[in-house]
Amino acid sequence: MSTPALKGNSPERSWPLWEVFVRGKRGLSHVHVGSLHAPDAEMALRNGRDVYTRRQEGVSLWVVRSTDITASSPDERDSFFDPAADKVYRHPTFYDVPEDIEYL
Amino acid sequence: MNENAIDATAIDPMGISSSATSVAAAYCLQLGDDALIYAQRLGEWISRAPQIEEDMALGNVGLDLLGQARVLLTRAGELDGTGRSEDDLAYLRDEREFHNVHLVEQERSDFGFEMARMLWFSAYQCELYAALATSSDETIAGVAAKAVKEVDYHRDHASQWVLRLGDGTSASHARMQESLERVAPHVAELFEDDSVSVAAAEAGVGTLPSSLWDSAFGHVSRVVAQATLTLPAGSTWHSRGGRNGIHSRPMGYLLAEMQHIARSHPGATW
Numbered sequence: 591m592s593t594p595a596l597k598g599n600s601p602e603r604s605w606p607l608w609e610v611f612v613r614g615k616r617g618l619s620h621v622h623v624g625s626l627h628a629p630d631a632e633m634a635l636r637n638g639r640d641v642y643t644r645r646q647e648g649v650s651l652w653v654v655r656s657t658d659i660t661a662s663s664p665d666e667r668d669s670f671f672d673p674a675a676d677k678v679y680r681h682p683t684f685y686d687v688p689e690d691i692e693y694l
Numbered sequence: 695m696n697e698n699a700i701d702a703t704a705i706d707p708m709g710i711s712s713s714a715t716s717v718a719a720a721y722c723l724q725l726g727d728d729a730l731i732y733a734q735r736l737g738e739w740i741s742r743a744p745q746i747e748e749d750m751a752l753g754n755v756g757l758d759l760l761g762q763a764r765v766l767l768t769r770a771g772e773l774d775g776t777g778r779s780e781d782d783l784a785y786l787r788d789e790r791e792f793h794n795v796h797l798v799e800q801e802r803s804d805f806g807f808e809m810a811r812m813l814w815f816s817a818y819q820c821e822l823y824a825a826l827a828t829s830s831d832e833t834i835a836g837v838a839a840k841a842v843k844e845v846d847y848h849r850d851h852a853s854q855w856v857l858r859l860g861d862g863t864s865a866s867h868a869r870m871q872e873s874l875e876r877v878a879p880h881v882a883e884l885f886e887d888d889s890v891s892v893a894a895a896e897a898g899v900g901t902l903p904s905s906l907w908d909s910a911f912g913h914v915s916r917v918v919a920q921a922t923l924t925l926p927a928g929s930t931w932h933s934r935g936g937r938n939g940i941h942s943r944p945m946g947y948l949l950a951e952m953q954h955i956a957r958s959h960p961g962a963t964w
Contacts, residue, residue, distance in 0.1 A: 605745060626747050633854060637747040640754050 607656040608634040610641075612648035620652050628653075714897045718831050719773035721894035723783070724793035724937055725822075725834075726766030730784055731945075732798035732815060733759040734952050736808075744805055751851060755812070758844040762837055769833040785956035789939070789946055793890075796933035797880035799945040806866070806873035809855040814877060816849035817913045818884045821906035830898040853917045860921025871923050879929040885910070888937040 605627040611620035623642045628634035634653040643651065662670055674680070736756030743749045764780050771778040778786075797815060802808065823845060826838035859870040885907045894900025918925050933942065956962070 627745050628747060629858065633858075636851060636854065637751065640751040641747060644750075644754065 605629045608638070608653045609656050609659060610634075610638040611652040611654070612638075612642055613650035614647065615649055620650065623647070625656060631655075714899070715773050716775075717890065717893045717897050718834070718899045719770045719775075720793075720890045721900045722766045722770035722773065722831075722834065724888075724890060726763045726770060726783070727792050727794035728798055728815075729759040729766065730763035731792070731794045731948065733757070733763060734948055735798060735800075735802055738802045739808070742802075748805075752808070755848050755851065758841070758848065762841050762844070765833065765837045769831075781956065785953045789941055789949055791939060792941065792945070792949070793937050793939060795880070795883045795936040796942050797877070797884060799936075799941060799948055800880065801944045803876070804869065804873070805855075806859055806869045807876055809852050809859065810870070810873040810877040811880075812848060812852035813856055813914055813917060814881050814884070814910075816845050816852055817910040818906060819845040820849050820913070821909045822901065822903075825901035825906065829900065834899060849913065853913075856917050856923070857921045860918070860923040867922065870921070874918065874923060875926045878926040879931055880933045882929075882932045883934055883936060886934070886937075890937065 606629075607625055608628055608631075609625050610623050612623045613620045626634065626637050626641055628637045631653060635651055638651045638653050642648070733756040736752050736759070739752040739756075740749050743752055763784070767780040767783045771780065771783055797811060800811070820842065823838040823842040826834050827842065829835040829838065856870060859866040861867070862870075885903045887902050887904050891900055891903050895902045915925055935941070
Protein backbone atom coordinates (compact mmCIF):
# COMPACT_ATOMS: atom_id res chain seq x y z
CA MET A 591 0.00 0.00 0.00
CA SER A 592 1.47 3.31 -0.99
CA THR A 593 0.71 6.46 0.92
CA PRO A 594 -1.86 8.72 -0.75
CA ALA A 595 0.78 11.38 -1.37
CA LEU A 596 2.86 8.97 -3.43
CA LYS A 597 0.07 7.51 -5.55
CA GLY A 598 0.53 7.73 -9.28
CA ASN A 599 -1.60 9.84 -11.61
CA SER A 600 -1.73 12.73 -9.16
CA PRO A 601 -1.61 16.05 -10.98
CA GLU A 602 1.80 17.69 -11.12
CA ARG A 603 1.88 19.94 -8.06
CA SER A 604 4.81 22.13 -9.00
CA TRP A 605 4.68 24.95 -11.53
CA PRO A 606 5.87 24.38 -15.11
CA LEU A 607 9.43 25.17 -16.11
CA TRP A 608 10.31 28.24 -18.20
CA GLU A 609 13.51 29.17 -19.99
CA VAL A 610 14.63 32.76 -19.49
CA PHE A 611 16.39 34.96 -22.06
CA VAL A 612 17.86 38.35 -21.18
CA ARG A 613 18.98 41.09 -23.53
CA GLY A 614 21.87 42.90 -21.92
CA LYS A 615 21.45 46.13 -23.82
CA ARG A 616 19.95 47.56 -26.96
CA GLY A 617 21.41 46.04 -30.09
CA LEU A 618 22.48 42.79 -28.46
CA SER A 619 20.59 39.52 -28.81
CA HIS A 620 18.65 37.86 -26.04
CA VAL A 621 20.84 35.28 -24.35
CA HIS A 622 19.69 32.24 -22.43
CA VAL A 623 20.46 32.75 -18.75
CA GLY A 624 18.67 29.90 -17.03
CA SER A 625 15.29 28.54 -16.11
CA LEU A 626 12.67 28.94 -13.41
CA HIS A 627 9.24 27.80 -12.30
CA ALA A 628 6.13 29.92 -12.68
CA PRO A 629 2.39 29.24 -12.90
CA ASP A 630 1.95 31.20 -16.15
CA ALA A 631 3.76 33.42 -18.65
CA GLU A 632 3.07 36.72 -16.88
CA MET A 633 4.39 35.41 -13.58
CA ALA A 634 7.34 33.80 -15.37
CA LEU A 635 8.34 37.23 -16.70
CA ARG A 636 8.14 38.69 -13.22
CA ASN A 637 10.05 35.81 -11.65
CA GLY A 638 12.64 36.20 -14.40
CA ARG A 639 12.98 39.86 -13.49
CA ASP A 640 13.42 38.97 -9.82
CA VAL A 641 15.80 36.07 -10.28
CA TYR A 642 17.94 37.09 -13.26
CA THR A 643 18.02 40.89 -13.47
CA ARG A 644 18.75 41.83 -9.86
CA ARG A 645 22.08 43.34 -10.82
CA GLN A 646 21.00 45.33 -13.84
CA GLU A 647 21.77 42.52 -16.25
CA GLY A 648 19.12 43.40 -18.76
CA VAL A 649 16.77 45.72 -20.59
CA SER A 650 14.47 43.06 -22.04
CA LEU A 651 13.27 39.62 -21.02
CA TRP A 652 11.81 36.66 -22.87
CA VAL A 653 10.35 33.58 -21.27
CA VAL A 654 9.50 30.37 -23.13
CA ARG A 655 7.91 27.22 -21.82
CA SER A 656 10.67 24.63 -21.68
CA THR A 657 8.33 22.06 -23.25
CA ASP A 658 7.90 24.36 -26.28
CA ILE A 659 11.59 24.16 -27.15
CA THR A 660 12.62 21.53 -29.67
CA ALA A 661 16.22 20.62 -29.07
CA SER A 662 18.73 18.67 -31.09
CA SER A 663 19.54 15.31 -29.61
CA PRO A 664 23.02 14.33 -28.39
CA ASP A 665 22.64 11.18 -30.57
CA GLU A 666 22.44 13.32 -33.66
CA ARG A 667 25.47 15.39 -32.77
CA ASP A 668 27.80 13.76 -35.27
CA SER A 669 25.50 14.06 -38.26
CA PHE A 670 24.42 17.56 -37.25
CA PHE A 671 27.71 19.22 -36.50
CA ASP A 672 30.72 17.23 -37.65
CA PRO A 673 30.26 17.85 -41.42
CA ALA A 674 31.09 21.52 -40.83
CA ALA A 675 34.45 20.68 -39.35
CA ASP A 676 36.54 20.50 -42.60
CA LYS A 677 34.89 23.35 -44.51
CA VAL A 678 37.24 26.18 -43.71
CA TYR A 679 36.02 28.07 -46.80
CA ARG A 680 32.86 28.88 -44.86
CA HIS A 681 34.88 31.17 -42.63
CA PRO A 682 35.51 34.64 -44.06
CA THR A 683 39.27 34.24 -43.73
CA PHE A 684 40.17 34.37 -47.44
CA TYR A 685 39.73 38.09 -47.84
CA ASP A 686 42.29 40.83 -47.33
CA VAL A 687 40.69 43.43 -45.13
CA PRO A 688 41.70 46.99 -46.06
CA GLU A 689 43.41 48.64 -43.11
CA ASP A 690 41.11 51.62 -42.73
CA ILE A 691 37.88 49.65 -42.47
CA GLU A 692 36.57 49.54 -38.95
CA TYR A 693 34.08 47.09 -37.42
CA LEU A 694 34.70 44.28 -39.90
CA MET B 695 7.80 77.61 28.45
CA ASN B 696 7.45 79.17 25.06
CA GLU B 697 4.70 78.41 22.60
CA ASN B 698 6.81 75.97 20.63
CA ALA B 699 7.36 73.73 23.60
CA ILE B 700 3.62 73.44 24.17
CA ASP B 701 3.03 72.63 20.50
CA ALA B 702 5.68 69.98 20.73
CA THR B 703 3.73 67.82 23.14
CA ALA B 704 0.78 67.97 20.81
CA ILE B 705 2.84 66.83 17.87
CA ASP B 706 5.03 64.22 19.41
CA PRO B 707 4.87 62.67 22.86
CA MET B 708 8.60 61.97 22.63
CA GLY B 709 9.10 65.68 23.22
CA ILE B 710 10.55 66.67 19.89
CA SER B 711 10.07 70.38 19.35
CA SER B 712 7.77 71.59 16.64
CA SER B 713 10.15 73.46 14.38
CA ALA B 714 9.96 72.61 10.70
CA THR B 715 13.14 70.57 11.02
CA SER B 716 11.87 68.33 13.73
CA VAL B 717 8.54 67.90 11.98
CA ALA B 718 10.49 66.62 9.01
CA ALA B 719 12.51 64.39 11.33
CA ALA B 720 9.40 62.85 12.88
CA TYR B 721 7.86 62.43 9.42
CA CYS B 722 10.95 60.64 8.07
CA LEU B 723 10.95 58.45 11.14
CA GLN B 724 7.40 57.18 10.73
CA LEU B 725 7.74 56.60 6.98
CA GLY B 726 11.06 54.88 7.61
CA ASP B 727 9.56 52.72 10.36
CA ASP B 728 6.76 51.51 8.07
CA ALA B 729 9.33 50.46 5.48
CA LEU B 730 11.75 48.95 8.01
CA ILE B 731 9.18 46.85 9.85
CA TYR B 732 7.56 45.57 6.67
CA ALA B 733 11.01 44.71 5.29
CA GLN B 734 11.63 42.66 8.43
CA ARG B 735 8.34 40.82 8.03
CA LEU B 736 8.98 40.10 4.35
CA GLY B 737 12.44 38.78 5.14
CA GLU B 738 10.73 36.01 7.10
CA TRP B 739 9.46 34.61 3.81
CA ILE B 740 12.90 33.57 2.61
CA SER B 741 12.73 29.75 2.40
CA ARG B 742 9.02 29.75 3.26
CA ALA B 743 7.36 31.01 0.07
CA PRO B 744 5.49 28.55 -2.19
CA GLN B 745 8.47 28.36 -4.58
CA ILE B 746 12.08 29.53 -4.50
CA GLU B 747 11.20 32.10 -7.18
CA GLU B 748 8.72 33.65 -4.77
CA ASP B 749 11.36 33.65 -2.00
CA MET B 750 13.36 35.86 -4.33
CA ALA B 751 10.44 38.10 -5.22
CA LEU B 752 9.45 38.75 -1.60
CA GLY B 753 13.10 39.17 -0.62
CA ASN B 754 13.53 41.75 -3.37
CA VAL B 755 10.48 43.66 -2.18
CA GLY B 756 11.82 43.58 1.37
CA LEU B 757 15.21 44.84 0.23
CA ASP B 758 13.60 47.71 -1.70
CA LEU B 759 11.78 48.71 1.48
CA LEU B 760 14.93 48.36 3.56
CA GLY B 761 16.69 50.69 1.13
CA GLN B 762 13.94 53.27 1.59
CA ALA B 763 14.10 52.84 5.37
CA ARG B 764 17.86 53.38 5.45
CA VAL B 765 17.66 56.75 3.70
CA LEU B 766 14.65 57.90 5.72
CA LEU B 767 16.04 56.85 9.10
CA THR B 768 19.44 58.39 8.35
CA ARG B 769 17.66 61.62 7.45
CA ALA B 770 15.57 61.44 10.65
CA GLY B 771 18.77 61.12 12.69
CA GLU B 772 20.33 64.10 10.93
CA LEU B 773 17.30 66.32 11.38
CA ASP B 774 16.31 65.54 14.96
CA GLY B 775 19.60 66.77 16.35
CA THR B 776 20.43 63.59 18.23
CA GLY B 777 23.01 62.47 15.69
CA ARG B 778 21.66 58.91 15.74
CA SER B 779 22.62 56.74 12.78
CA GLU B 780 20.24 54.50 10.82
CA ASP B 781 21.51 51.55 12.88
CA ASP B 782 20.97 53.37 16.19
CA LEU B 783 17.41 54.08 15.14
CA ALA B 784 16.69 50.59 13.85
CA TYR B 785 18.35 48.56 16.56
CA LEU B 786 18.44 50.64 19.72
CA ARG B 787 14.94 52.04 20.01
CA ASP B 788 12.28 50.38 22.13
CA GLU B 789 8.80 49.46 21.00
CA ARG B 790 7.15 52.69 22.15
CA GLU B 791 9.62 54.73 20.06
CA PHE B 792 8.59 53.10 16.77
CA HIS B 793 5.95 54.95 14.76
CA ASN B 794 4.90 52.41 12.13
CA VAL B 795 1.29 51.43 11.51
CA HIS B 796 -0.05 48.14 12.84
CA LEU B 797 -0.56 46.68 9.36
CA VAL B 798 3.15 46.10 8.78
CA GLU B 799 3.88 44.56 12.19
CA GLN B 800 1.19 41.85 12.01
CA GLU B 801 2.58 38.33 12.08
CA ARG B 802 3.42 36.55 8.89
CA SER B 803 0.51 34.33 8.04
CA ASP B 804 -0.29 32.47 4.83
CA PHE B 805 0.68 33.66 1.36
CA GLY B 806 -2.80 35.02 0.64
CA PHE B 807 -2.64 37.24 3.71
CA GLU B 808 0.77 38.53 2.60
CA MET B 809 -0.54 39.41 -0.83
CA ALA B 810 -3.58 41.17 0.65
CA ARG B 811 -1.32 43.15 2.98
CA MET B 812 1.14 43.95 0.20
CA LEU B 813 -1.66 45.04 -2.12
CA TRP B 814 -2.93 47.61 0.38
CA PHE B 815 0.48 48.75 1.58
CA SER B 816 1.97 49.12 -1.90
CA ALA B 817 -1.16 50.87 -3.18
CA TYR B 818 -0.72 53.32 -0.29
CA GLN B 819 3.02 53.72 -0.91
CA CYS B 820 2.52 54.29 -4.66
CA GLU B 821 0.33 57.32 -3.97
CA LEU B 822 2.50 58.43 -1.06
CA TYR B 823 5.78 58.51 -2.96
CA ALA B 824 4.17 60.04 -6.04
CA ALA B 825 3.02 62.92 -3.81
CA LEU B 826 6.35 63.18 -1.97
CA ALA B 827 8.37 63.60 -5.15
CA THR B 828 7.64 67.32 -4.74
CA SER B 829 8.51 67.46 -1.03
CA SER B 830 10.44 70.55 0.05
CA ASP B 831 12.90 68.22 1.81
CA GLU B 832 15.40 67.15 -0.83
CA THR B 833 16.13 63.80 0.76
CA ILE B 834 12.45 62.89 0.97
CA ALA B 835 11.88 64.05 -2.61
CA GLY B 836 14.88 62.01 -3.73
CA VAL B 837 13.91 58.79 -2.02
CA ALA B 838 10.33 59.22 -3.25
CA ALA B 839 11.39 59.65 -6.88
CA LYS B 840 13.42 56.45 -6.73
CA ALA B 841 10.98 54.47 -4.61
CA VAL B 842 7.94 55.19 -6.74
CA LYS B 843 9.23 52.76 -9.38
CA GLU B 844 10.01 50.14 -6.76
CA VAL B 845 6.61 50.24 -5.11
CA ASP B 846 4.91 50.23 -8.49
CA TYR B 847 6.45 46.80 -8.98
CA HIS B 848 5.41 45.67 -5.48
CA ARG B 849 1.85 46.71 -6.27
CA ASP B 850 1.96 44.85 -9.56
CA HIS B 851 3.30 41.73 -7.87
CA ALA B 852 0.60 41.73 -5.22
CA SER B 853 -2.09 42.51 -7.81
CA GLN B 854 -1.01 39.61 -10.03
CA TRP B 855 -1.25 37.19 -7.13
CA VAL B 856 -4.56 38.48 -5.80
CA LEU B 857 -5.97 38.03 -9.32
CA ARG B 858 -4.68 34.47 -9.58
CA LEU B 859 -5.67 33.38 -6.11
CA GLY B 860 -9.06 35.10 -6.18
CA ASP B 861 -9.92 33.84 -9.66
CA GLY B 862 -8.23 30.47 -9.15
CA THR B 863 -9.71 27.43 -7.44
CA SER B 864 -12.58 27.52 -4.95
CA ALA B 865 -10.06 26.88 -2.16
CA SER B 866 -7.74 29.73 -3.20
CA HIS B 867 -10.73 32.03 -3.70
CA ALA B 868 -12.02 31.34 -0.20
CA ARG B 869 -8.63 31.84 1.42
CA MET B 870 -7.94 35.05 -0.52
CA GLN B 871 -11.34 36.41 0.50
CA GLU B 872 -10.61 35.53 4.12
CA SER B 873 -7.23 37.27 3.83
CA LEU B 874 -8.84 40.49 2.64
CA GLU B 875 -11.08 40.37 5.67
CA ARG B 876 -8.18 39.79 8.07
CA VAL B 877 -6.24 42.73 6.62
CA ALA B 878 -9.24 45.09 6.56
CA PRO B 879 -9.13 46.31 10.20
CA HIS B 880 -5.57 47.58 9.68
CA VAL B 881 -6.18 49.55 6.50
CA ALA B 882 -7.80 52.73 7.84
CA GLU B 883 -4.79 53.54 10.05
CA LEU B 884 -2.63 54.00 6.93
CA PHE B 885 -4.86 56.81 5.71
CA GLU B 886 -5.50 58.55 9.02
CA ASP B 887 -4.26 62.12 9.30
CA ASP B 888 -1.94 61.83 12.30
CA SER B 889 -0.52 65.01 13.83
CA VAL B 890 2.98 64.56 12.37
CA SER B 891 1.67 64.11 8.83
CA VAL B 892 -0.60 67.13 9.20
CA ALA B 893 2.30 69.29 10.38
CA ALA B 894 4.55 67.89 7.65
CA ALA B 895 1.93 68.61 4.99
CA GLU B 896 1.56 72.18 6.25
CA ALA B 897 5.33 72.60 6.11
CA GLY B 898 5.43 71.34 2.51
CA VAL B 899 7.52 68.37 3.59
CA GLY B 900 4.84 65.72 3.55
CA THR B 901 1.37 64.91 2.36
CA LEU B 902 -1.92 64.17 4.09
CA PRO B 903 -2.52 60.40 4.31
CA SER B 904 -6.25 60.98 3.76
CA SER B 905 -5.47 62.57 0.37
CA LEU B 906 -4.02 59.22 -0.81
CA TRP B 907 -7.15 57.20 -0.09
CA ASP B 908 -9.16 57.70 -3.27
CA SER B 909 -6.45 56.54 -5.66
CA ALA B 910 -5.20 53.73 -3.46
CA PHE B 911 -8.71 52.47 -2.81
CA GLY B 912 -9.45 52.75 -6.53
CA HIS B 913 -6.57 50.45 -7.40
CA VAL B 914 -7.32 47.89 -4.69
CA SER B 915 -11.03 47.76 -5.47
CA ARG B 916 -10.37 47.29 -9.21
CA VAL B 917 -8.01 44.39 -8.54
CA VAL B 918 -10.35 42.83 -6.01
CA ALA B 919 -13.32 43.07 -8.37
CA GLN B 920 -11.34 41.61 -11.26
CA ALA B 921 -10.24 38.78 -8.97
CA THR B 922 -13.95 37.98 -8.40
CA LEU B 923 -13.49 38.86 -4.71
CA THR B 924 -15.40 41.29 -2.52
CA LEU B 925 -13.87 44.07 -0.47
CA PRO B 926 -15.10 43.73 3.12
CA ALA B 927 -17.88 46.27 3.60
CA GLY B 928 -16.46 47.65 6.79
CA SER B 929 -14.71 46.43 9.84
CA THR B 930 -16.21 46.49 13.30
CA TRP B 931 -12.89 47.70 14.69
CA HIS B 932 -9.79 49.52 13.40
CA SER B 933 -6.21 49.40 14.56
CA ARG B 934 -4.83 52.70 15.78
CA GLY B 935 -1.99 54.10 17.81
CA GLY B 936 0.98 52.99 15.73
CA ARG B 937 1.95 56.56 14.87
CA ASN B 938 2.07 57.31 18.61
CA GLY B 939 4.17 54.28 19.47
CA ILE B 940 1.28 52.13 20.71
CA HIS B 941 1.71 48.74 19.07
CA SER B 942 0.03 45.36 18.92
CA ARG B 943 1.34 42.16 20.47
CA PRO B 944 3.46 40.92 17.51
CA MET B 945 5.62 44.07 17.50
CA GLY B 946 7.66 43.14 20.57
CA TYR B 947 8.53 39.74 19.16
CA LEU B 948 9.49 41.28 15.84
CA LEU B 949 11.81 43.77 17.52
CA ALA B 950 13.34 41.07 19.71
CA GLU B 951 14.30 39.11 16.62
CA MET B 952 15.41 42.16 14.62
CA GLN B 953 17.43 43.76 17.41
CA HIS B 954 18.89 40.96 19.49
CA ILE B 955 22.21 40.64 17.64
CA ALA B 956 22.87 44.37 17.70
CA ARG B 957 21.95 44.54 21.38
CA SER B 958 23.86 41.41 22.44
CA HIS B 959 27.03 42.57 20.72
CA PRO B 960 27.02 46.37 20.94
CA GLY B 961 29.09 48.02 18.26
CA ALA B 962 29.88 44.76 16.46
CA THR B 963 30.76 45.15 12.78
CA TRP B 964 31.29 42.72 9.93
